[in-house]
Amino acid sequence: MHSFGYRANALLTFSITILAVICGIASFSDNxxxxxxxxxxxxxxxxxxQKKPDGDDEVSLTLNISAxxxxxxxxxxxxxxxxxxxxYETPKNSLNQVSLWDGIIPSKxxxxxxxxxxxxxxxxxxxxxxxxxxxxLTLHWHVMPKTGKMFADNIVMSGxxxxxxxx
Amino acid sequence: MDWQGQKLAEQLMQxxxxxxxAVGFITGYVLGSFQTMLLIYAAxxxxxxxxxxxxxxCFNRHPLNWLEPSVAExxxxxxxxxxxxxxxxxxKK
Numbered sequence: 001m002h003s004f005g006y007r008a009n010a011l012l013t014f015s016i017t018i019l020a021v022i023c024g025i026a027s028f029s030d031n032x033x034x035x036x037x038x039x040x041x042x043x044x045x046x047x048x049x050q051k052k053p054d055g056d057d058e059v060s061l062t063l064n065i066s067a068x069x070x071x072x073x074x075x076x077x078x079x080x081x082x083x084x085x086x087x088y089e090t091p092k093n094s095l096n097q098v099s100l101w102d103g104i105i106p107s108k109x110x111x112x113x114x115x116x117x118x119x120x121x122x123x124x125x126x127x128x129x130x131x132x133x134x135x136x137l138t139l140h141w142h143v144m145p146k147t148g149k150m151f152a153d154n155i156v157m158s159g160x161x162x163x164x165x166x167x
Numbered sequence: 168m169d170w171q172g173q174k175l176a177e178q179l180m181q182x183x184x185x186x187x188x189a190v191g192f193i194t195g196y197v198l199g200s201f202q203t204m205l206l207i208y209a210a211x212x213x214x215x216x217x218x219x220x221x222x223x224x225c226f227n228r229h230p231l232n233w234l235e236p237s238v239a240e241x242x243x244x245x246x247x248x249x250x251x252x253x254x255x256x257x258x259k260k
Contacts, residue, residue, distance in 0.1 A: 002173070004220060004221070004222070007176060007177075007180070007219060007220045008216070008220050010177070010180065011180050011184070011212075011215065011216055011219065011220060014180070014181065014184055015184050015212045015215075018184055018185065018188045018208075019188075019208065021188070022188050022191070022192050022204070022208065025192065026192070026195075026196075026201065026204070029196065074199075075195065075196065075198075075199040075200060075201055076201055146201050147201075
């Protein structure tokens with residue numbers, strides 16, 4: 001503490017160290033949040049279901065996605081990234097995950113929502129195994145923090161299946 | 168600043184920064200607002216810097232008393248050559 005510059009430097013470095021510490025504690029406090037999200041997806045319509053010229057199956061769906069993700073938001077949440085994936089098994093792959101729709105929820109006010117949409121991304125198989133296929137629709141979310149650790153989880157909804165013949 | 172003042176300024180800086188961080192964190196957590204925490208902490212940092220960095224008079228209340236030149240001349244400084252000779256002889260023995 002010998003001179004003006006010495007004190008200014010000491011204050012600057014100490015204040016930045018303390019800032020890092022409180023951001024770390026803020027991120028740690030997210031562990032005390034026990035979320036209870038809910039979601040439901042209805043497949044309203046199979047718009048078309050074809051085999052593409054290159055041999056892969058493709059299906060277009062109209063979905064109604066409704067969810068209540070309010071409990072995921074904490075004081076340290078910047079936004080929640082949510083996406084819906086169709087998951088199924090084929091002889092070729094033990095797990096296929098195809099992302100059908102995603103969105104960004106910027107705040108708690110927007111986290112209770114429903115959306116009526118066709119699939120944003122194409123539902124294409126690696127091969128031709130989709131006829132009569134049973135699949136799960138899993139809603140995944142990533143809680144992106146303002147500082148610190150990101151939490152990710154999902155809800156699996158099962159019981160969906162594709163028709164046995166092309167349309 | 169004098170030595171006592173430097174110690175006081177350093178302790179005051181550390182205490183005030185930790186306090187403003189604690190107050191900011193608790194307020195932000197209770198209100199659920201990250202921005203509030205950062206604003207309170209930033210205000211605390213600015214306040215601390217205004218109090219501890221400049222050379223305020225309160226940090227100069229124990230100034231060092233240097234000797235007057237006329238008094239200092241009465242006590243001659245020790246001569247380095249007279250001391251080193253006898254010391255070397257003692258170690259050789």
